[in-house]
Amino acid sequence: MSTTTGASAPRDTARANRYVIGIDVGTGSARAGLFDLEGRMLATAKRDIALFREAGSMVEQSSAEIWDAVCASVKEAVAAARIDPASVAGIGFDATCSLVVLGEGGTPLAVGPCEDAGRDIIVWMDHRATEQAERINKLGHPVLRYVGERISPEMETPKLLWLKENRPQIFDAAWQFFDLADYLTWRASDDLARSICTVTCKWTYLAHEQRWDESYFRKIGLDVLADEGFSRIGTRIVEPGTALGSGLTEEAAAAMGLVAGTAVAAGMIDAHAGGIGTVGIGGEPQRNLAYVFGTSSCTMTSTSEPVFVPGVWGPYYSAMVPGMWLNEGGQSAAGAAIERLIAMHPAHGAAKARADAKGVALPVLLADLALERAGTATEAVRLVKGLHVVPEFLGNRAPFADPEARAVIAGLGMEDDLDSLVALYVAGICSIGYGLRQIIEVQAEAGAHVEQVVISGGAGQSDFVRTLLAEAGGKPVVAPRTEEPVLLGSAILGAVAGGAFATMGEAMAQLSASGSVHQPATGAIADLHAERYAAFKALQLVYRDMRAC
Numbered sequence: 001m002s003t004t005t006g007a008s009a010p011r012d013t014a015r016a017n018r019y020v021i022g023i024d025v026g027t028g029s030a031r032a033g034l035f036d037l038e039g040r041m042l043a044t045a046k047r048d049i050a051l052f053r054e055a056g057s058m059v060e061q062s063s064a065e066i067w068d069a070v071c072a073s074v075k076e077a078v079a080a081a082r083i084d085p086a087s088v089a090g091i092g093f094d095a096t097c098s099l100v101v102l103g104e105g106g107t108p109l110a111v112g113p114c115e116d117a118g119r120d121i122i123v124w125m126d127h128r129a130t131e132q133a134e135r136i137n138k139l140g141h142p143v144l145r146y147v148g149e150r151i152s153p154e155m156e157t158p159k160l161l162w163l164k165e166n167r168p169q170i171f172d173a174a175w176q177f178f179d180l181a182d183y184l185t186w187r188a189s190d191d192l193a194r195s196i197c198t199v200t201c202k203w204t205y206l207a208h209e210q211r212w213d214e215s216y217f218r219k220i221g222l223d224v225l226a227d228e229g230f231s232r233i234g235t236r237i238v239e240p241g242t243a244l245g246s247g248l249t250e251e252a253a254a255a256m257g258l259v260a261g262t263a264v265a266a267g268m269i270d271a272h273a274g275g276i277g278t279v280g281i282g283g284e285p286q287r288n289l290a291y292v293f294g295t296s297s298c299t300m301t302s303t304s305e306p307v308f309v310p311g312v313w314g315p316y317y318s319a320m321v322p323g324m325w326l327n328e329g330g331q332s333a334a335g336a337a338i339e340r341l342i343a344m345h346p347a348h349g350a351a352k353a354r355a356d357a358k359g360v361a362l363p364v365l366l367a368d369l370a371l372e373r374a375g376t377a378t379e380a381v382r383l384v385k386g387l388h389v390v391p392e393f394l395g396n397r398a399p400f401a402d403p404e405a406r407a408v409i410a411g412l413g414m415e416d417d418l419d420s421l422v423a424l425y426v427a428g429i430c431s432i433g434y435g436l437r438q439i440i441e442v443q444a445e446a447g448a449h450v451e452q453v454v455i456s457g458g459a460g461q462s463d464f465v466r467t468l469l470a471e472a473g474g475k476p477v478v479a480p481r482t483e484e485p486v487l488l489g490s491a492i493l494g495a496v497a498g499g500a501f502a503t504m505g506e507a508m509a510q511l512s513a514s515g516s517v518h519q520p521a522t523g524a525i526a527d528l529h530a531e532r533y534a535a536f537k538a539l540q541l542v543y544r545d546m547r548a549c
């Protein structure tokens with residue numbers, strides 16, 4: 001699928017007819033967006049990518065498939081925009097924080113028991129390393145202060161430990177372990193540099209001290225990585241947006257339909273690219289909480305000084321906005337939780353057929369139906385009538401850092417009609433908003449205050465969702481001007497690497513702007529959300545106490 005828009009040429013002649021490309025690899029798809037140097041997207045293209053699930057919370061992907069999807073998307077976007085490939089100043093990559101395992105010469109290695117080398121990625125949402133994470137947490141090493149006190153099984157060191165303990169032949173044979181974004185920049189440029197963003201947020205690199213902590217690796221049982229001088233996980237750590245190697249290799253350029261030597265930027269995790277594409281709004285990143293609502297959700301808060309919030313990842317130095325500290329929260333399942341919630345309802349099949357016939361995704365159809373039935377997005381909460389959801393199907397990422405938390409649904413009846421499915425959908429979206437509110441409150445108590453939420457991600461494109469999040473979450477939700485803030489964030493990296501802007505700060509300030517603003521609820525609707533938020537917290541708590549039996 002690709003789309004083109006008929007934007008007029010940029011006013012600044014030095015910047016006219018020069019373009020940048022952003023690539024975003026989410027959980028479900030790889031996408032490329034081609035932007036001019038005023039932040040307008042001229043074309044985009046997308047390829048879906050496969051996800052393989054196995055018993056034991058295992059979720060795997062293929063790096064070769066993802067690379068091919070990236071190249072095909074770039075080629076299609078460039079062709080759709082009808083630009084001269086030589087006018088592309090730079091290319092940036094973001095991706096989910098999944099672990100790629102490659103053997104000598106870059107050959108894929110099977111990460112799981114199915115022994116399929118076509119599955120060489122342990123996906124971020126894979127919880128196979130929960131036991132390893134728990135063991136690491138019990139050791140209480142000081143680096144854990146910089147991951148919100150508790151390492152998550154979604155991070156890379158527990159996953160590496162799992163590989164070493166469960167698939168030692170693969171662990172030993174591995175030539176490089178990459179975060180997915182770093183794998184992509186290596187494929188593009190042949191440069192093994194890692195991004196500060198990936199290794200600080202997911203691998204325990206201490207960016208504020210510019211070092212790995214050897215004692216951590218030794219203490220948790222990954223001493224071999226320290227013995228090797230970290231050569232398999234990264235010895236050159238660079239700022240996102242740094243120009244890598246000599247730009248695109250001949251091979252990568254041919255696969256993408258671009259010119260060899262085109263600047264390739266050190267990349268970022270996808271949520272962080274969403275942050276870069278949005279927090280520059282208003283010129284004061286610390287006022288804005290970047291909320292990236294896709295398969296998962298991420299809350300990205302920037303501060304000048306480190307703020308330690310137990311249960312919220314970080315503080316990470318310079319991992320998103322250069323020179324600022326980052327706290328990262330959110331939920332492991334957000335869009336995925338809504339999908340799971342509605343899939344359980346008896347009317348799901350019929351509703352899905354209706355959505356397919358209209359050519360829209362089911363959550364989009366349900367949002368339209370809720371709006372139709374309620375009259376306004378604000379009134380939609382009244383459709384919910386006693387239905388409460390805690391959507392923690394894949395644990396609580398923040399503020400409890402509890403991967404074993406589970407979802408609660410209260411108030412179900414025998415209804416099997418479309419209206420009750422619509423109500424369940426609305427209750428689910430409200431609960432995503434209550435989870436956001438809980439993180440904002442806990443962070444504020446610790447000293448990280450935000451004034452507004454700037455939204456990105458696939459689910460964040462819906463005005464209905466934005467309004468409900470503002471009303472349930474209790475903060476204004478600002479939609480960026482661009483319809484693709486994550487792709488824009490990634491393109492900003494490419495623009496800096498290509499020399500179109502001197503710094504990330506300059507590029508962010510010039511290319512991000514706000515669109516619509518959705519205000520928190522007032523009056524009776526605010527009271528209703530306050531009551532429902534209290535119910536959300538009560539259910540969360542009561543289930544935590546009873547889940548062992």
Ligand SMILES: Nc1ncnc2c1ncn2[C@@H]1O[C@H](COP(=O)(O)OP(=O)(O)O)[C@@H](O)[C@H]1O
Nearest residue numbers: 026027028294295335336363364457458459462
């Ligand atoms: N209106 C909506 N309401 C709820 N969820 C939505 C809506 N639109 C999209 N989504 C969800 O957003 C997710 C896709 O977002 P996207 O950012 O493209 O995903 P990713 O980058 O994780 O692959 C899916 O889980 C999808 O169901």
Ligand SMILES: O=C(CO)[C@H](O)[C@H](O)COP(=O)(O)O
Nearest residue numbers: 026027096097271294295296
């Ligand atoms: O952990 C994360 C960021 O730190 C993300 O949740 C992960 O990368 C998946 O992203 P998405 O929901 O966009 O597919």
